[in-house]
Amino acid sequence: MLNKYPLWKNLLIIAVLGIGFLYAVPNLYRPDPALQVSGDSSGVVIDQALMTRLSAALDAGGIEHFGEKADETGKSGLIRLYETDMQLRAQRIVQRTLGDGYVVALNLASNTPDWLSNLGAQAMKLGLDLSGGVHFLLEVDTDSAIATRLEHYSSGIKKKLREERIRGFVTLEDDIISGKFTSAELRDTALGLIRKDFTELTGERLDSPSGDDAFYLRAIIGEAKRKEIEDYAVSQNLTTLRNRVNELGVSEPLVQRQGRNRIVVELPGIQDTAEAKRILGKTANLDFRLEAKYDAPLSDREQFEFRNPGRGEPSAWLERDVVITGERVANAQAGFDQNGMPQVNITLDSQGGTLMHRVTRHNINRRLGVLFIERKSRTHYERDANGVEQAVKVPYDEKKIISLATIKDALGVQFRITGLDAPGEAAELSLLLRAGALAAPIDFVEERTVGPSLGAENIEKGLNAVKIGLGMVALFMIVYYRVFGVIAVVALGANIILLTACMSLLGATLTLPGIAGIVLTVGMAVDANVLIFSRIREELREGLSVQHAIEAGYGRAFVTIMDSNITTLLVAVILYAVGTGPVRGFAVTLSIGILTSMFTAIMGTRAVVNFVYGGRRITKLAI
Amino acid sequence: MSDTKKIVNFMGARRIAMFMSIAVMVASIAVLAVKGLNFGLDFTGGTLIEVIYEESVPLERVREDLRTAGYESAIVVNFGSDTDVLVRMPEGMSPTLGEEVLAVLQAGTEAEVELRRIEFVGPQVGEELREQGGLAVLLALVVVLIYVAMRFQVKFSIGAVAALGHDVLITLGIFALVGWDFDLTVLAAILAVIGYSLNDSIVVADRIRENLRKLRKHDPDEIINISLTETLDRTLVTSGTTLLVLLALAFVGGEMIHSFALALLIGIGVGTYSSIYIVASLLLTMKISQDDLIVVEKEGAQIDDLP
Numbered sequence: 001m002l003n004k005y006p007l008w009k010n011l012l013i014i015a016v017l018g019i020g021f022l023y024a025v026p027n028l029y030r031p032d033p034a035l036q037v038s039g040d041s042s043g044v045v046i047d048q049a050l051m052t053r054l055s056a057a058l059d060a061g062g063i064e065h066f067g068e069k070a071d072e073t074g075k076s077g078l079i080r081l082y083e084t085d086m087q088l089r090a091q092r093i094v095q096r097t098l099g100d101g102y103v104v105a106l107n108l109a110s111n112t113p114d115w116l117s118n119l120g121a122q123a124m125k126l127g128l129d130l131s132g133g134v135h136f137l138l139e140v141d142t143d144s145a146i147a148t149r150l151e152h153y154s155s156g157i158k159k160k161l162r163e164e165r166i167r168g169f170v171t172l173e174d175d176i177i178s179g180k181f182t183s184a185e186l187r188d189t190a191l192g193l194i195r196k197d198f199t200e201l202t203g204e205r206l207d208s209p210s211g212d213d214a215f216y217l218r219a220i221i222g223e224a225k226r227k228e229i230e231d232y233a234v235s236q237n238l239t240t241l242r243n244r245v246n247e248l249g250v251s252e253p254l255v256q257r258q259g260r261n262r263i264v265v266e267l268p269g270i271q272d273t274a275e276a277k278r279i280l281g282k283t284a285n286l287d288f289r290l291e292a293k294y295d296a297p298l299s300d301r302e303q304f305e306f307r308n309p310g311r312g313e314p315s316a317w318l319e320r321d322v323v324i325t326g327e328r329v330a331n332a333q334a335g336f337d338q339n340g341m342p343q344v345n346i347t348l349d350s351q352g353g354t355l356m357h358r359v360t361r362h363n364i365n366r367r368l369g370v371l372f373i374e375r376k377s378r379t380h381y382e383r384d385a386n387g388v389e390q391a392v393k394v395p396y397d398e399k400k401i402i403s404l405a406t407i408k409d410a411l412g413v414q415f416r417i418t419g420l421d422a423p424g425e426a427a428e429l430s431l432l433l434r435a436g437a438l439a440a441p442i443d444f445v446e447e448r449t450v451g452p453s454l455g456a457e458n459i460e461k462g463l464n465a466v467k468i469g470l471g472m473v474a475l476f477m478i479v480y481y482r483v484f485g486v487i488a489v490v491a492l493g494a495n496i497i498l499l500t501a502c503m504s505l506l507g508a509t510l511t512l513p514g515i516a517g518i519v520l521t522v523g524m525a526v527d528a529n530v531l532i533f534s535r536i537r538e539e540l541r542e543g544l545s546v547q548h549a550i551e552a553g554y555g556r557a558f559v560t561i562m563d564s565n566i567t568t569l570l571v572a573v574i575l576y577a578v579g580t581g582p583v584r585g586f587a588v589t590l591s592i593g594i595l596t597s598m599f600t601a602i603m604g605t606r607a608v609v610n611f612v613y614g615g616r617r618i619t620k621l622a623i
Numbered sequence: 624m625s626d627t628k629k630i631v632n633f634m635g636a637r638r639i640a641m642f643m644s645i646a647v648m649v650a651s652i653a654v655l656a657v658k659g660l661n662f663g664l665d666f667t668g669g670t671l672i673e674v675i676y677e678e679s680v681p682l683e684r685v686r687e688d689l690r691t692a693g694y695e696s697a698i699v700v701n702f703g704s705d706t707d708v709l710v711r712m713p714e715g716m717s718p719t720l721g722e723e724v725l726a727v728l729q730a731g732t733e734a735e736v737e738l739r740r741i742e743f744v745g746p747q748v749g750e751e752l753r754e755q756g757g758l759a760v761l762l763a764l765v766v767v768l769i770y771v772a773m774r775f776q777v778k779f780s781i782g783a784v785a786a787l788g789h790d791v792l793i794t795l796g797i798f799a800l801v802g803w804d805f806d807l808t809v810l811a812a813i814l815a816v817i818g819y820s821l822n823d824s825i826v827v828a829d830r831i832r833e834n835l836r837k838l839r840k841h842d843p844d845e846i847i848n849i850s851l852t853e854t855l856d857r858t859l860v861t862s863g864t865t866l867l868v869l870l871a872l873a874f875v876g877g878e879m880i881h882s883f884a885l886a887l888l889i890g891i892g893v894g895t896y897s898s899i900y901i902v903a904s905l906l907l908t909m910k911i912s913q914d915d916l917i918v919v920e921k922e923g924a925q926i927d928d929l930p
Binding site: 129137139443444445446447448449450451453454457458461462464465466468469470472473476477480512513515516519520522523524526527530531534537538556559560563564565566567568570571572574575578579580581582583586587590 | 673675721737738739740741742743744745747748752755758759762763766767770771774807808810811814815817818819821822823825826829830833853856857860861863864865866867868869871872875876877879880883884887
């Protein structure tokens with residue numbers, strides 16, 4: 001029969017819309033402004049008793065709150081507030097009550113009912129331009145990482161040649177290591193040594209550039225190795241930045257690599273960019289020091305705690321003299337020894353190797369400690385001239401022992417730390433060593449800060465534009481196409497629900513350009529229906545019967561709609577691939593919008609049209 | 624074609640339209656060459672600080688404050704309302720500049736100054752974004768050229784791409800002429816114009832192709848007029864609804880997407896015209912005829928199965 005959809009098609013449409021509705025619904029529940037409390041290290045337990053204490057403190061401060069709850073894992077707790085304006089004041093009170101050792105972050109607590117979140121349904125994330133916050137783009141100076149590594153190779157080669165008693169002149173210039181020798185034999189032996197011991201370098205003979213009678217060689221770093229060093233520098237910085245961002249206490253931070261040597265950091269809700277930049281830009285450091293002898297005078301030794309206590313001794317005495325610092329550490333990697341026991345392999349640069357050798361060869365069987373030094377800050381409260389209480393942060397260095405191991409042999413450029421209990425411990429130790437080692441320097445190349453009031457305003461204005469635009473289009477369609485117009489408007493509504501559902505499901509972030517994309521989708525989604533309806537009108541004028549006109553209208557318009565939507569989709573994909581930031585947000589909503597609009601504007605309206613008109617004798621259409 | 628509707632002789636005016644288009648395009652190129660686009664922060668690099676004052680302040684005083692503090696090259700303007708102030712600094716400044724300027728502004732007034740946003744873009748990034756943007760536009764044009772050539776025929780594809788170039792060029796020309804800020808969101812709008820204008824061109828091209836196959840006895844001139852008349856209704860309705868939505872964006876959407884909406888309004892306005900005149904008259908200039916579509920795909924057979 002003409003214009004009747006089979007049952008399965010109708011059911012499919014209803015099912016898709018039903019599921020879409022389910023996943024779009026969480027966006028209707030507005031989240032509560034909240035405070036999230038967590039411990040500064042893994043040892044801190046957040047329990048209900050603590051939450052009750054905080055609750056009392058907030059009551060005393062006259063801040064209305066509700067739903068304070070400690071997480072089941074004991075790692076964090078949540079306090080909900082009624083008003084966003086109160087967040088900062090409440091944060092101050094809570095931080096003050098807790099003192100140091102806790103992180104209190106501004107947060108938005110989801111109000112999505114449990115049964116919905118159990119289905120994986122969640123509200124869309126808001127971009128920084130809507131929620132307010134800071135966006136940083138950092139660039140890792142990979143050139144300097146490569147230069148450092150080359151210097152390390154260059155001095156390694158010099159040392160090797162000296163050991164082998166090969167006289168020659170080795171220089172490093174423009175990332176090329178060159179050697180000058182008095183005879184071809186010396187040059188070839190040197191080249192052989194470089195090829196054998198420095199496999200990362202590509203060595204080759206070179207004709208004399210100035211025409212003198214010396215013999216030359218040069219060694220360059222291969223493209224693959226170069227890439228590896230860059231990757232290493234970036235991922236090391238990435239790890240370090242993640243650790244530091246966690247320390248900032250932001251509820252949903254993003255730290256992500258972008259392109260070859262850039263890192264994006266997004267911190268929603270942060271206002272104090274200076275503080276954020278200070279913490280992100282700081283460097284941790286390492287000291288390698290010998291364990292102090294029992295009889296050493298107090299002026300020569302210091303006592304430090306272990307970072308991870310629980311091995312009997314809570315602290316140890318180390319000498320005040322530093323053997324080497326973290327700057328000399330080139331790499332640290334967790335691995336296994338020949339017996340399958342976990343160990344950490346450490347590589348120093350040549351200068352570090354010399355210093356380490358000099359000290360350790362006379363101190364075999366003593367213990368060598370590694371101190372992890374982190375810059376932290378303590379908060380105390382002062383009243384300023386106007387009597388307003390201000391939080392003052394005083395930075396200090398926290399020094400803790402991360403390893404204390406017996407020296408079995410004189411150590412050089414490469415050595416290992418063994419006697420670790422578990423592979424996890426080795427992994428953590430190597431991570432700390434790398435974090436403490438001087439990573440390639442990072443620079444801030446882009447920063448965008450959006451205040452929360454601007455964010456809220458952007459949401460409001462954007463949503464208003466969507467509502468007004470939608471309203472005007474709906475009115476026009478109903479006036480112009482009557483019953484079919486109503487059907488198109490219903491489809492448009494369904495389209496927005498589906499678009500919202502897809503974006504929430506994909507975990508896409510809604511930004512201001514994203515809202516603009518939705519608005520544009522509304523305008524363009526109507527296009528498919530306009531094409532179909534004007535085609536039906538034409539067919540009717542040509543004298544086709546009502547049922548045939550509907551059939552032909554949908555059929556003929558389909559090809560056109562496909563062509564035009566596919567080309568637009570292609571453009572959207574290019575936008576996504578080439579663009580960054582705002583352009584991407586726009587591209588995502590536009591692409592999803594095109595796909596959902598094809599479903600609702602073609603299949604959706606057809607189902608309704610078939611339901612209303614299909615399989616009946618009709619002589620006139622309200623179109 | 625229909626009996627009830629009069630066929631509009633679009634192609635009768637095609638020489639005048641062609642002349643107009645070429646004149647406006649030449650003018651656009653001239654403005655772009657002489658005056659250039661007023662590139663926004665995203666492309667030039669530099670620092671931008673938006674603050675909102677509790678009560679309105681004379682801009683002259685803000686400028687004076689900044690000058691005494693040593694920021695001689697700062698550009699100070701109102702943004703949206705007279706309490707909202709935008710300070711823009713040239714490239715090559717330090718990332719800590721934002722906080723320093725805010726402190727200067729706060730010191731210069733009794734009223735509360737609230738920070739709305741700070742944007743810092745390094746010169747390196749600005750240059751990259753500019754390159755990426757140009758690349759995106761070119762890439763989009765090439766992909767479109769290939770797709771349309773595959774789905775239709777080379778002549779259609781040249782027509783469609785010429786129409787796109789026409790729309791983008793004129794939109795850019797107007798932006799240069801008026802001196803509106805050209806930033807990343809405007810670039811996104813330009814790319815959206817490409818997508819949209821393409822939509823329009825394809826709908827028209829699709830009908831011309833269909834009629835070229837169906838109406839064997841008419842000459843190309845007539846066929847194009849018939850096709851344009853048949854699609855005119857749809858062209859106007861779709862452009863109309865999209866423009867309605869864009870007007871809503873431009874007037875209610877807020878300052879931050881104002882220029883985005885403006886670019887789209889211009890682009891889509893021009894795009895509606897170009898889908899009628901540029902695509903069709905180029906097809907005629909290239910002597911499109913029934914012979915160009917000899918290799919006919921069997922589309923009629925597919926259609927019935929599709930929803």
